[in-house]
Every structure is written in structure tokens, then in C-alpha cells.
Amino acid sequence: MANKFIRLIKSRVSCREYSDKRVPTKKVLAVAEAGKYAPSGRNRQIANIYVVKSKPNVEKLRNLSFELLDRDCMHGVQAIILVAGPAEDDFTDKDCSCILENMFLAAHSLGLGSCWINQFDSLLRSKNGLKVKKTLGIPDNFKVVGGCALGYVKDNVSLEVKERKADFIKIL
Numbered sequence: 001m002a003n004k005f006i007r008l009i010k011s012r013v014s015c016r017e018y019s020d021k022r023v024p025t026k027k028v029l030a031v032a033e034a035g036k037y038a039p040s041g042r043n044r045q046i047a048n049i050y051v052v053k054s055k056p057n058v059e060k061l062r063n064l065s066f067e068l069l070d071r072d073c074m075h076g077v078q079a080i081i082l083v084a085g086p087a088e089d090d091f092t093d094k095d096c097s098c099i100l101e102n103m104f105l106a107a108h109s110l111g112l113g114s115c116w117i118n119q120f121d122s123l124l125r126s127k128n129g130l131k132v133k134k135t136l137g138i139p140d141n142f143k144v145v146g147g148c149a150l151g152y153v154k155d156n157v158s159l160e161v162k163e164r165k166a167d168f169i170k171i172l
Contacts, residue, residue, distance in 0.1 A: 014115040018153065019152045028051055031107050032103065034102045035102050035103045038102040040098065047145075053078070064126065075149055081103060086143075087142060088141070112152060113151055121144045
């Protein structure tokens, strides 16, 4: 059984090669808005979404990546959406993950490439990272569960759906 939405889910893949074309703010905000409608534990809605689109702030994150990882973990994107919540809350990882998935699907539906970037929490805990975290307005007691790298897929890049394990689903 497949409908349009299930086909969208099955065709979404991570993109790690982006064009230089800037994503219009309207599309970036549409992706972030989709994140707001993700389920949250007991509907507390404890997570925050941080749209990082200004060139100086994107470069601060990119520079942190080069400084600590010796590579651009953002894959050259010009927009990234960070999702964070209270570090001590048991629901933060789960709630933020649901938000991220909504955003990945929304990006795909809008013709954008996306990729889950999971290094930001450790990057933003470094000495320079704490300064960047403050610049971005992320509270000290919040952890960044992930980032949604967002951009147009680079020309001539083929994004193929990878085969899934056959025994992934158990019927009991």
C-alpha cells in the first residue's frame, strides 16, 4: 500500500553535496514551521528551533567544524536549522528528533536536499563553541540534538535510496 506521503517518505535521502544557490527565506521558514508540528512528549513542546541563515552565523558554525573536526560537517550549505532543548530533560532527544524528521520530510517535499548533522552539541560545548552558542541565543542549559542542513542538491549529483534491511520489521 502506498500513497503520495508514503512515497515521499520512502524517497527521502540525505544529501551531502549542495549547490551555491541560496534557499529563499520563505522555504527555510516553511521547513522550520513543519518542525513545530512534530509530536512532543506530553505535548510540552520543550524544544526550540534556531534558523541559522545569515552568512556570518553560518560561517561561525562552519569555522567551528573545521577547527574541531578538520572538515565542514555542514557540507557547504548556506542555511542550517538547529533543534535544541533542555539538556536534563528525558524527552529532549525524542522531541527534537521528531522535529528534525518533520523538517527533513518538509524539505524533500519542497525540492530541497537535507541532512541530519549530529555534531553540533559537542561543537557548541567547546571554548569557542560556547561563544557561538551564546551568539545564536541558545540557552546554556540546552543541548543541540541535531541540525538540518538545507540546500539545493548540486547539479549532476544522484541521490539514490539505499536498500533497507529485509528483516527490519518483525510481526509478532
